[in-house]
Amino acid sequence: MGDGARGDGELWAAPTAAGPLDAVVPVPGSKSLTNRYLVVAALADRPSVLRDPLVSRDTVLMADALRSLGADVSEIAEGGHRGDRPGEQCWVVRPGPVTGGVRVDCGLAGTVMRFLPPVAALASSPVEFDGDERARERPMGAVVDAVRQLGAQVEDGGRGLLPFTVRGPQEGLRGGTVRIDASASSQFVSALLLVGARTREGLEVVHDGPPIPSLPHIQMTVEVLRDAGVVVDDATPGRWLVEAGEISALDVHVEPDLSNAGPFLAAAAAVGGRVRVPGWPQSTTQAGDVLRDVLDQMGAEVTLDRDGLLVEGTGELYGLDLDLHEAGELAPVITALAALASSPTRLRGIAHLRGHETDRLKALVTEVNALGGRAEETADGLLVHPATLHGGVFRSYADHRMATAGAVLGLAVEGVLVEDIGTTGKTLPDFPGMWAAMLAGVGA
């Protein structure tokens, strides 16, 4: 198991901010983009270059899995360059025929456990999938079902959960129409779209069920495929058509992870001062971009310019009523701010967070209330009422976003101890170091 695989019980004394912040925080690359680029590059016709990819547990698991399935992922660019820009790191992905006979460790990465079973169905020998203990509880049924509809066999003991083994058909994937219920995760649709071009007849994916969450993530998949020359028709809501054909190699710079920027930007909103995240894209498919609007509504001043995104705290922090169906991964950090706000917050449209790294609705209510907060679960979200918080242990449940939410609370509340801060390694290689750098010099 890699870094952050399990709660280690260790407590991290979250630093309080001794004064207003004044920091520039470079944020590593997007998890969602890095893992899509890796999969597309592994299925492409020639080698690809990913510039400034995220290197964290989720993306290393993806790179390792793709290596075991026949691609080569290496850190140095062809010819020994490390990239065009000073300090730029590159991953070079050389595709190869998809081979089976291997075991894929998904860790707790939704992108690995959902995106790779359809890739494994391109191999004719079996591929075993497993992951962390909690990974065995995350919804997988639609992926298992879809891979079967594509003609693969899946041995899952009838559970529709990890662990399972995928055996692709000897003759490769024919394609055709696959019908799934993607209401538990947008990743079910993304997973199928990513392999669509590698089927003989192309792939039609039809969603049949309650509304799909995180639609911007599906749009991101479509845009990444189009960058690689794949023809995708997404004109009809709930239906996607991917034409069969070659996937072109990519040479891409990975945008910073806007959702991972959340805790740093929230810090300025919570305790005042300014935090700038350089390289914030002017336009993006990342759901995290909605933070600009959310932080503005909560009372911060938000400015996007050529130097990045600047958030300035105003001393006011308001609650809000927000449908987060499209950007559920922001719920933990918004809940942390809500717990510090002067008016109530209602978050709606996020029932599917019960199937994320942990049951995030339950975990957020339990941990905010353990610090004296007044949060409650609703059928599809959370209510957070104003309260005076006190110190105590904030448990993270092996969930990177729970841990960073605890850090945000700790800035404003003395004596917050976050359990297993190392779990942030799922999507951030050095969160404690970045947090300390943001606070360096404050109040000095």
Ligand SMILES: O=C(O)C1=C[C@@H](OP(=O)(O)O)[C@@H](O)[C@H](O)C1
């Ligand atoms: O495809 C992706 O990269 C993701 C899709 C979303 O998943 P859900 O649709 O399961 O919420 C998001 O929450 C997750 O962090 C990343």
Ligand SMILES: C=C(OP(=O)(O)O)C(=O)O
């Ligand atoms: C839900 C998340 O991750 P995953 O990609 O594992 O689903 C997340 O990062 O908030």
